[in-house]
Amino acid sequence: MTPLLQFAFRNLLTRPLRSLLSLIGLTVAIMAMVGLFSVANGLDRMIHDTFERIPGMIAVQPGAPIPLFSRLPSAWGAEIAEVPGVGVVNAEVWARAQIIEGKQVFSPPRFLFGTDIPSRIKLKHGVYRDALEEGRFLQPSDSGTLNTVISRRIADEFGKKVGDTLRVDGQPLTIVGIYYCDSLFLDVTIILDIDTVRRMSRTGADTVSAFYVELAEGATSEEVIAGVQERFRDRKLNAVDPASLLNMAMGGPAVSDSGAQGGAVAEWIASLLTPNQNPPGNPSIPENPSSEAAENTSEAGESVEELPLEIRSVEDWTSDFEKFSADLDIFLIIMTGIGVTIAVVSILNTMLMSVTERSIEFGILKANGWSRRDILLLIGLESGMLGLTGGICGAAIGWVATLIINFYWAERVYLYAGPGLLMSSVAFSTLLGIAGGVYPAFLAARMTPMEAIRRG
Amino acid sequence: MIQIQNVRQNYRAGETVVQALRGVSCEIPAGAFTFIVGPSGSGKSSLLYLLGALDEPASGEIVVGGRSLSQLTPGERDAFRRDDVGFIFQNFNLLNNLNAVDNVLVPYLPGGVSAQRREEAVRLLSRVGLGDRLDHRPNQLSGGEQQRVAIARALLKRPLLVLADEPTGELDSESGAEIYRHLRALCREQQSTIVIVTHDRSFIDDGDMVLTIRDGRISSE
Ligand SMILES: Nc1ncnc2c1ncn2[C@@H]1O[C@H](COP(=O)(O)OP(=O)(O)OP(=O)(O)O)[C@@H](O)[C@H]1O
Ligand SMILES: [Mg+2]
Numbered sequence: 001m002t003p004l005l006q007f008a009f010r011n012l013l014t015r016p017l018r019s020l021l022s023l024i025g026l027t028v029a030i031m032a033m034v035g036l037f038s039v040a041n042g043l044d045r046m047i048h049d050t051f052e053r054i055p056g057m058i059a060v061q062p063g064a065p066i067p068l069f070s071r072l073p074s075a076w077g078a079e080i081a082e083v084p085g086v087g088v089v090n091a092e093v094w095a096r097a098q099i100i101e102g103k104q105v106f107s108p109p110r111f112l113f114g115t116d117i118p119s120r121i122k123l124k125h126g127v128y129r130d131a132l133e134e135g136r137f138l139q140p141s142d143s144g145t146l147n148t149v150i151s152r153r154i155a156d157e158f159g160k161k162v163g164d165t166l167r168v169d170g171q172p173l174t175i176v177g178i179y180y181c182d183s184l185f186l187d188v189t190i191i192l193d194i195d196t197v198r199r200m201s202r203t204g205a206d207t208v209s210a211f212y213v214e215l216a217e218g219a220t221s222e223e224v225i226a227g228v229q230e231r232f233r234d235r236k237l238n239a240v241d242p243a244s245l246l247n248m249a250m251g252g253p254a255v256s257d258s259g260a261q262g263g264a265v266a267e268w269i270a271s272l273l274t275p276n277q278n279p280p281g282n283p284s285i286p287e288n289p290s291s292e293a294a295e296n297t298s299e300a301g302e303s304v305e306e307l308p309l310e311i312r313s314v315e316d317w318t319s320d321f322e323k324f325s326a327d328l329d330i331f332l333i334i335m336t337g338i339g340v341t342i343a344v345v346s347i348l349n350t351m352l353m354s355v356t357e358r359s360i361e362f363g364i365l366k367a368n369g370w371s372r373r374d375i376l377l378l379i380g381l382e383s384g385m386l387g388l389t390g391g392i393c394g395a396a397i398g399w400v401a402t403l404i405i406n407f408y409w410a411e412r413v414y415l416y417a418g419p420g421l422l423m424s425s426v427a428f429s430t431l432l433g434i435a436g437g438v439y440p441a442f443l444a445a446r447m448t449p450m451e452a453i454r455r456g
Numbered sequence: 457m458i459q460i461q462n463v464r465q466n467y468r469a470g471e472t473v474v475q476a477l478r479g480v481s482c483e484i485p486a487g488a489f490t491f492i493v494g495p496s497g498s499g500k501s502s503l504l505y506l507l508g509a510l511d512e513p514a515s516g517e518i519v520v521g522g523r524s525l526s527q528l529t530p531g532e533r534d535a536f537r538r539d540d541v542g543f544i545f546q547n548f549n550l551l552n553n554l555n556a557v558d559n560v561l562v563p564y565l566p567g568g569v570s571a572q573r574r575e576e577a578v579r580l581l582s583r584v585g586l587g588d589r590l591d592h593r594p595n596q597l598s599g600g601e602q603q604r605v606a607i608a609r610a611l612l613k614r615p616l617l618v619l620a621d622e623p624t625g626e627l628d629s630e631s632g633a634e635i636y637r638h639l640r641a642l643c644r645e646q647q648s649t650i651v652i653v654t655h656d657r658s659f660i661d662d663g664d665m666v667l668t669i670r671d672g673r674i675s676s677e
Contacts, residue, residue, distance in 0.1 A: 003554075003569055004565045007553060007554060007558070010553035010554075013553075014552075014553060360549070364549045365551075367508070367537060367543050369534055369535065369536075370534070370563070370566060371530075371534040372530070374566035377566060448512070449537075450510045453510075
């Protein structure tokens with residue numbers, strides 16, 4: 001340590017309690033900063049980690065943030081499979097599990113994941129199958145049964161092992177396999193046959209939540225997106241098909257356009273609701289052909305945007321979440337800003353008190369040839385040391401806190417305070433310390449040596 | 457050589473303006489051992505602070521070693537105080553958070569202290585009888601010892617000019633005599649000019665130059 005640093009350090013130790021108090025203020029602020037940003041960083045990491053394991057694409061209802069909120073016609077799966085570049089298409093039905101073993105599921109959530117087993121096992125990479133720890137994955141003979149593969153977390157929560165029965169929403173599921181992905185996003189699913197989940201969630205056979213699309217060897221996601229857009233350009237995603245509702249209510253086969261009766265009813269309702277039906281004998285003549293043309297092109301433009309089906313690659317999902325986490329960052333910056341402001345005021349106060357008390361000292365230093373810059377340097381070192389120490393303490397405590405929280409609430413949260421966050425909060429804290437010393441230092445440096453000596 | 461030409465200094469205390477120096481002119485030859493004497497409040501300290509560029513005069517010129525102090529830039533004034541002037545105060549004005557050696561080295565702390573300078577500081581402290589007190593802080597030293605540290609600090613830079621404001625004012629006569637012994641020896645060695653403000657004429661020798669100030673003016677004696 002250079003003599004100047006030693007000097008600055010001893011000056012801080014002259015008033016240990018005062019230095020300690022402003023150190024505590026800073027430590028708490030930096031701790032809060034590390035804690036808050038570890039939420040966002042943990043989320044980012046979890047998202048990236050999860051998507052890295054899912055190399056394929058997901059086709060969902062446009063605008064649906066996750067497959068749970070998406071509904072698509074089952075029949076589209078076969079059509080997607082015909083798009084060039086598509087390898088395997090796996091139909092999925094998602095539902096939320098409400099009651100497990102008599103306990104209401106609140107947090108963390110649990111999902112029923114119904115998968116079309118024959119196509120599922122054709123996937124080259126199956127995120128759950130790859131993470132199987134015990135037992136076996138679902139096989140075609142499990143179709144229509146209550147056999148399930150659940151995560152280690154769910155198994156541990158209810159003290160279950162392979163071969164046991166898990167009661168979910170009134171159904172006694174038989175555990176045939178246990179997987180563990182070590183991800184809060186992935187370890188929430190109870191994997192079943194697609195028709196089993198349809199029955200449990202009262203979803204018609206004509207409906208799926210989403211399609212998981214694995215690309216063929218050498219195909220690019222751009223190619224597949226373009227192919228799917230081309231194929232589904234003119235399709236409409238009908239709001240609700242009355243025929244299928246009717247059929248479901250009657251317990252009949254939920255097929256939309258094959259049931260003769262249902263189909264007739266639907267057509268009748270549709271004819272009543274469809275606008276733009278020109279009354280006979282009153283043909284409308286386009287008054288302005290060019291305006292009509294313009295309308296047509298604009299309609300065409302819209303139909304591209306409002307595709308009935310949205311197919312997204314992993315990167316698209318990631319960038320969606322990045323937008324979300326950027327919004328989260330703004331919120332976190334505001335929250336951190338409050339704590340940081342208090343910490344800066346506390347340092348400012350400490351340094352101001354210290355500087356006014358020590359004006360004789362600065363006079364002596366100036367009488368000994370110290371320049372304004374030298375005085376600024378000394379005070380900057382002192383407040384910078386406060387900042388650095390507060391930053392190190394805050395970052396260390398914050399980091400340990402994230403580890404403890406991750407350990408005790410592994411089910412609910414994942415916080416991540418990486419070296420980047422820790423180092424930048426220490427740097428930030430040091431800057432804050434220096435900033436808090438700037439004004440007092442300026443006051444001290446401004447006086448002539450005689451003024452400084454007389455003032456004391 | 458120090459030239460002082462018609463120097464005035466005023467202090468403002470609320471409404472009233474105190475004329476501390478009312479046109480002081482004199483010359484102090486290089487290497488002279490000089491005393492400034494005079495009644496309390498006559499302006500002795502005020503003049504000394506101006507010589508050391510610790511303060512700026514209301515008017516007049518002070519030239520030290522050919523340089524006019526009023527024409528120095530702030531940076532040059534800092535350098536002048538650091539390299540050319542050694543100041544010794546009545547109340548020692550050491551820094552409590554530095555040990556004896558670092559107090560001696562204080563002018564050089566911001567720029568970094570070379571090993572050679574540190575050796576020189578230790579040598580000077582040994583010269584004034586503090587070779588075994590190098591690590592002691594000011595509050596672990598007696599007044600006389602503290603003033604000897606201050607002397608070492610003032611002389612480490614081999615200054616053109618040593619300025620002392622009542623350096624023995626807070627010391628008993630024995631310690632005072634010791635301070636003068638060290639001051640005289642070191643200044644002779646380094647050929648520094650020395651100006652000492654004092655009330656106590658008992659330390660003035662025959663060969664010394666004596667300036668008497670009354671009411672802010674030099675009065676011949
Ligand atoms: N900061 C100040 N504000 C107002 N008046 C001052 C100030 N400093 C000094 N004075 C006045 O200027 C005059 C000269 O003061 P100075 O300190 O130079 O006297 P001095 O000769 O050193 O006296 P002493 O022997 O008592 O130290 C005094 O009348 C003093 O009251
Ligand atoms: Mg005086």
